[in-house]
Amino acid sequence: MVLARALREGDHDVEIVDGRLGVSYPDADLVGVSALTGNQIMDGLEFSGHYPDTPVVWGGWHPTLLPEETVANDLVDYVVEGQGHEALLKMANEEDDAEIPGLWWKDYQGIHRNDPAPYTPFEYLPRPDWNRVNLQRYFDLMPMGRRELPYMASDGCVYRCGYCSIGYLKHKWSGVSPLVVQEELRKLKWDYDFDEVWLCDDLFFLNRPWSEDFCGAIRDTGLRWHCSSRADIISKIPEEYLVVARESGLYKVILGIESGSNATLKRINKGTTVAQNFGAIKRLSSMGFDVGCHFLFGTPGETRADADLTLRFIRKILLNRSIKMLSLYYYTPYPGTDLFDRWVEGGGRPPVSLAEWGRVGWHRVEDIDPYVVKRVERLRSFLKRRLPGKVAYAIFGNLF
Ligand code: B12
Numbered sequence: 141m142v143l144a145r146a147l148r149e150g151d152h153d154v155e156i157v158d159g160r161l162g163v164s165y166p167d168a169d170l171v172g173v174s175a176l177t178g179n180q181i182m183d184g185l186e187f188s189g190h191y192p193d194t195p196v197v198w199g200g201w202h203p204t205l206l207p208e209e210t211v212a213n214d215l216v217d218y219v220v221e222g223q224g225h226e227a228l229l230k231m232a233n234e235e236d237d238a239e240i241p242g243l244w245w246k247d248y249q250g251i252h253r254n255d256p257a258p259y260t261p262f263e264y265l266p267r268p269d270w271n272r273v274n275l276q277r278y279f280d281l282m283p284m285g286r287r288e289l290p291y292m293a294s295d296g297c298v299y300r301c302g303y304c305s306i307g308y309l310k311h312k313w314s315g316v317s318p319l320v321v322q323e324e325l326r327k328l329k330w331d332y333d334f335d336e337v338w339l340c341d342d343l344f345f346l347n348r349p350w351s352e353d354f355c356g357a358i359r360d361t362g363l364r365w366h367c368s369s370r371a372d373i374i375s376k377i378p379e380e381y382l383v384v385a386r387e388s389g390l391y392k393v394i395l396g397i398e399s400g401s402n403a404t405l406k407r408i409n410k411g412t413t414v415a416q417n418f419g420a421i422k423r424l425s426s427m428g429f430d431v432g433c434h435f436l437f438g439t440p441g442e443t444r445a446d447a448d449l450t451l452r453f454i455r456k457i458l459l460n461r462s463i464k465m466l467s468l469y470y471y472t473p474y475p476g477t478d479l480f481d482r483w484v485e486g487g488g489r490p491p492v493s494l495a496e497w498g499r500v501g502w503h504r505v506e507d508i509d510p511y512v513v514k515r516v517e518r519l520r521s522f523l524k525r526r527l528p529g530k531v532a533y534a535i536f537g538n539l540f
């Protein structure tokens with residue numbers, strides 16, 4: 141939608157095709173494909189194959205991480221490395237390929253790479269063109285009639301967790317003016333009548349003054365909302381900020397706990413401790429917030445004892461009534477991350493082509509110790525049977 145806004149401001153028509161809603165193949169002069177690492181690539185290749193005579197440009201996280209391998213694919217003509225709002229507009233305006241910053245392209249001489257484009261902080265990016273999608277169709281996909289709008293008001297993160305891609309492209313945080321957020325949410329609420337915002341920002345509460353202004357702005361919309369943050373931030377933040385946030389409609393905070401072992405937390409460069417993680421959960425729950433927790437099993441170097449500590453951590457918090465979501469993930473080696481290199485050093489064999497990357501599942505167990513998989517799956521089925529409301533098997537990834 142950000143790219144659509146940039147193109148439409150340049151007087152181009154745009155149609156968004158979202159595979160989650162069904163695939164169509166509209167006529168086009170230029171086709172763009174956005175892909176994360178993993179199965180979106182397969183869908184993107186299938187889609188690109190329907191446009192043999194139209195220029196096809198790929199962008200987004202995976203093409204940015206591995207631009208050369210991506211543009212080498214026969215179904216891909218161009219790759220934009222990094223942000224696409226300017227490059228795509230220049231392409232639509234039929235500017236010379238060699239003059240478009242960030243563009244990878246190919247001709248009879250081989251693959252060419254232009255200099256990268258300067259990075260535009262999120263607050264200066266075009267705002268999403270919400271008119272290009274019918275949000276009702278997304279609400280229809282949500283379980284139990286929920287009407288929750290996924291929305292981003294800030295982007296980026298200054299931390300460097302070893303499994304996370306964010307540091308590669310967005311190591312700086314940037315937030316949109318809270319007044320813009322307020323106006324957008326009011327308008328969207330008027331149009332679609334939803335009651336909740338799922339704030340998808342990488343890390344809320346990082347910039348305290350902005351967070352406070354954001355809370356003031358969202359409070360006036362009357363929407364309730366939930367966000368993600370870190371245990372170390374939550375344990376240090378002065379109480380009055382959390383009170384302001386609660387009064388603004390924040391009812392749930394999701395924490396990336398990842399492990400119950402200090403050795404693992406250190407190895408994956410999480411920057412938190414087990415005590416901090418317990419402390420943050422306790423603090424949030426004592427203040428009346430719901431809490432969601434992500435856990436990650438099978439990171440390179442994790443021992444069985446480490447995994448056992450994580451399982452023990454989960455069992456300890458399980459019956460806390462504030463815990464409303466537990467998601468248990470297995471480690472996926474994403475290119476461009478620090479742990480990826482360690483995974484390769486440890487014998488991991490990365491895919492070598494775009495199509496192979498498309499077969500990397502984000503719930504992979506191939507390289508995980510079978511002992512760990514067995515114990516995690518036992519816990520998962522226990523949660524599903526006994527506490528079905530609490531377990532999230534990363535299912536929302538399929539919806540939004
Ligand atoms: C919101 C979000 C989600 C939401 C999506 C909600 C929604 N309705 O869209 C949810 C929670 C569902 C989600 C799920 C997942 N996510 Co996610 N998500 C994000 C997040 C926080 C923001 C994405 C976003 O919209 N950014 C705003 C836009 C403007 O930025 P952008 O996408 O980078 O786009 C710019 C450029 O990349 C480029 N560009 C993008 N597309 C294209 C296309 C073309 C043609 C061109 C030219 C350019 C271009 O131009 C844009 C603007 O200039 C990112 C982290 C981040 N901050 O980017 C992670 C992120 C993209 N997610 C990630 C992952 C791993 C996942 C999951 C696999 C997690 C999991 N295990 O379940 C799932 C996969 C879901 C699926 N079905 O495939 C990783 C991807 C890593 C990788 N190598 O691909 C990221 C980077 C998070 C991270 N910390 O590592 N995610």
Ligand code: SF4
Pocket residue numbers: 297298299300301304305306307342343370396
């Ligand atoms: S996992 Fe969260 S805190 Fe860590 S680098 Fe990624 S976005 Fe930042």
